[in-house]
Amino acid sequence: MAERKSALKRAPARPELNEKLEKAKKQVITEEQLQEQRASFVYGNAPKGSRITKESAIKATKHIRVVTPAAA
Template structure:
C-alpha cells in the first residue's frame, strides 16, 4: 500500500491542545449538547433552501418524532 506523506513526518503536539483533548475525553455529553449535535447534523444535510434555518430545524426537532413502521 502506498505510504501517506502526512504520516511520515514527526509532528509535535501542542501540549495545551493535548491537555484540552485529554480533559474533554472525560467529560460526558449532556442531553442538550447531543440535541444540538443532532440539529447541526440535520441542518447540514438539509436541502439548500432559504426557508431552512438552523432555528427552524431546532423547532422541528422538538415536535418531530420518528415512526417505527
C-alpha cells in the first residue's frame, strides 16, 4: 500500500489570498446581486432533464421568504 502524506500540516502562507479574503469580507452586495446568485445556484443545481430554466429560476428567487424560527 502506498504511503500517505499527513493532512495535518499547516497550510502554506498565502499573503495574496489572505489580502483578497479580507477585502471580500468588507464587500457589500446589493439585493439584486444576491438574487442573481440565488438564481444561478438554483439553475446550476437543477437535475439534468428537469424543466427548470434560467427564467423560471429567476422568477422563483423573487418569491423567497425568509422566516425567523420561533423561539423554543
